[in-house]
Every structure is written in structure tokens, then in C-alpha cells.
Amino acid sequence: QVQLVESGGGLVKPGGSLRLSCAASGFTFSDYYMSWIRQAPGKGLEWVSYISSSGSTIYYADSVKGRFTISRDNAKNSLYLQMNSLRAEDTAVYYCARREVTMGDYFDYWGQGTLVTVSS
């Protein structure tokens, strides 16, 4: 069965950095686009970034462009999000999600999320 397991969240000071990881299993990772989506406490879902199956196409939300970097290692079945220059407003649960783009456009599997707290 498809599993996505995020890790790397925690407490970081404003201006600091953090690297999130997402370990994928149960499907051919290299065949799928992947995405990071976040949810601030008590708020709605916000798409953060996605990366194509080969890694050649990458997009970011304006709110994180220039500060966050998405990457993947298909040999390790892993997705990453390097977060730099963190701000209080980046505090959120960060979800890794598989994005289906060939049979439509939707996020069909989600991890359980990892909490990032940016606070001094």
C-alpha cells in the first residue's frame, strides 16, 4: 500500500533553516509528481511546491519562492524540502502528497504531516 512518511519538523528560530524529508513506499516513486502542502494552526490548506517525476519541472508558491527548495532522490524514494530564512508565518504542519497529473490533477495520497514551529 502507498505510504508517505514525513520527518524533519521541529522548533526553529526565525531566520533559521530546516530540511524536511518524505519517505515513499508502495508505488513506483519515479513515476509520480510530488508536492508539499502546508496547514497553519487552525487554518486551511496551502500548496507550497511541486516537483515533476524526473525533477526537471519545479514550481513554488509566491510565499516561499526564493527561500524554500524542493528536491527528490528517485533512487532513495525520497522527497525533500529545504526551508531557509524561516518566518513565524511558516509555522504549519507540512504534508507530503503524491500528485496525479496523467489521469487528471489531484493529490491522491498524503502523509501524516510533520509540524514546523518558527518561534524565538
Place this chain on the structure above:
Amino acid sequence: SSELTQDPAVSVALGQTVRITCQGDSLRSYYASWYQQKPGQAPVLVIYGKNNRPSGIPDRFSGSSSGNTASLTITGAQAEDEADYYCNSRDSSGNHPLFGGGTKLTVL
């Protein structure tokens, strides 16, 4: 505009039918997908494409679209359907996914 608008809250009596809507210009070009999120849990895909349900989603969930509005209908709402529901599509550029603000469904 690059927004998807949802009503913040909707309520339905147990066993009745409820429609949750999502409005946005991009919905004229792209289908919406719908996600159910219960407290403390990750979102779950319930509807995608024209009107498709992933395996395991009850057939009381259905989707439709007209013009700039997508709808999620629950026919015969159950207590376990009480949750937040989010629509998702693309922004006007077509490159960025976009989520609606979410609708909190209460089953009375």
C-alpha cells in the same frame, strides 16, 4: 482571479443531502478535486475529475461542475461525514495548484 471561494460553514441534518460549493474562474477550465479532513488527521481525497471516487469512498459522495462553480454533494449525510472539506484546482496561470478556504460541515 486566482482564488477558490468556499462557504466557511454548512450544516445538514442526519440523513439529508448537502451540497458544498467552490467558486473560481479556473474552474471553467479545470476540474476540481475534493478533500475531507477530520480533526488531527491528514486530508483524504474524496472526489476527482469529472465525478470519480477513489476506492473506499462511499457512493453518497459525488461531484459536479457548472461554469465557474464546482460542487461536492453528500446524499444521505452520516455523522462520520462531519469534517472540513477543501476544493482544489489550479490558479489562472494553470501552473500552480490552489485550494479553497475550506468548508466546515456539521451534521446535526
